[in-house]
Amino acid sequence: xxxxxxxxxxxxxxxxxxxxxxxxxxxxxxxxxxxxxxxxxxxxxxxxxxxxxxxxxxxxxxxxxxxxxxxxxxxxxxxxxxxxxxxxxxxxxxxxxxxxxxxxxxxxxxxxxxxxxxxxxxxxxxxxxxxxxxxxxxxxxxxxxxxxxxxxxxx
Numbered sequence: 001x002x003x004x005x006x007x008x009x010x011x012x013x014x015x016x017x018x019x020x021x022x023x024x025x026x027x028x029x030x031x032x033x034x035x036x037x038x039x040x041x042x043x044x045x046x047x048x049x050x051x052x053x054x055x056x057x058x059x060x061x062x063x064x065x066x067x068x069x070x071x072x073x074x075x076x077x078x079x080x081x082x083x084x085x086x087x088x089x090x091x092x093x094x095x096x097x098x099x100x101x102x103x104x105x106x107x108x109x110x111x112x113x114x115x116x117x118x119x120x121x122x123x124x125x126x127x128x129x130x131x132x133x134x135x136x137x138x139x140x141x142x143x144x145x146x147x148x149x150x151x152x153x154x155x
Contacts, residue, residue: 002118008082010036011044015053015078016131019070024063044082051081070131076122086119 013034018025027045031038045064048054055067066073079086089111 002088004079005083007040007044008079010034010040011048011078011082012075012127012130014041014044015048015066015070015073015127018054018064018066019127019131024057024061024065026063030064047081048078051077053077053081066127070128071126073127074123075125075127075130076119078127079122086115086122088115088118 013036014030017030017034027038027042030036031041034041036044045054045056049056049064052067053073054064056062056064076086
């Protein structure tokens with residue numbers, strides 16, 4: 001299963017919060033507004049700053065702000081900042097492979113195609129896209145129905 005880590009998910013939430021308001025945001029403000037514990041927010045901001053996605057401003061009026069427009073920050077860049085290069089298998093990662101048959105494996109080229117496709121899809125989705133709440137259709141059982149009196153909606 002391909003899965004994004006909880007920290008990367010939280011990073012998208014924190015970055016989305018940064019994208020909603022101008023000015024600087026403190027760790028405590030971000031923690032309060034996102035519901036993510038302050039130590040976790042602080043932990044996330046370090047690699048996001050190192051990757052150039054966030055700018056850190058020191059001082060009594062300091063805080064954090066996006067370093068680029070939300071439409072110029074891809075989900076791929078966020079994942080890479082937190083988890084390293086995107087790789088669906090060990091043989092397509094930039095790290096030293098743990099696979100003992102990598103040199104003989106006929107599947108490597110196919111995994112590279114899949115990896116390029118996944119990476120390209122993640123490059124197309126931006127923080128601006130993620131910062132807009134998604135409106136999924138409610139399942140029919142959750143759509144409010146009028147009560148017998150025709151006035152009060154019930155589920």
